[in-house]
Amino acid sequence: MTRPDAKQIKAMADVAGVPVSAEVAERIVNSIGPAFEGFSPVAGTLPFDLEPATFQLVQAAKVAR
Numbered sequence: 001m002t003r004p005d006a007k008q009i010k011a012m013a014d015v016a017g018v019p020v021s022a023e024v025a026e027r028i029v030n031s032i033g034p035a036f037e038g039f040s041p042v043a044g045t046l047p048f049d050l051e052p053a054t055f056q057l058v059q060a061a062k063v064a065r
Contacts, residue, residue: 003036005029 004012010025020028 003029003033 006022006025006029009028010020010022013020013025013028
């Protein structure tokens with residue numbers, strides 16, 4: 001994933017029901033930007049078996065035993 005811009009952040013916040021101003025969206029971009037840049041060398045190389053959406057399913061199966 002590429003580093004988002006303020007317009008994308010604003011759109012995502014609006015969809016999530018937490019509207020932000022353009023100024024706040026720019027501040028968010030500036031705060032999360034270094035994380036995107038830091039992970040860019042490994043982007044797309046992390047294993048999908050660690051996908052978090054399956055966590056609840058795996059935990060439920062262990063409890064049922």
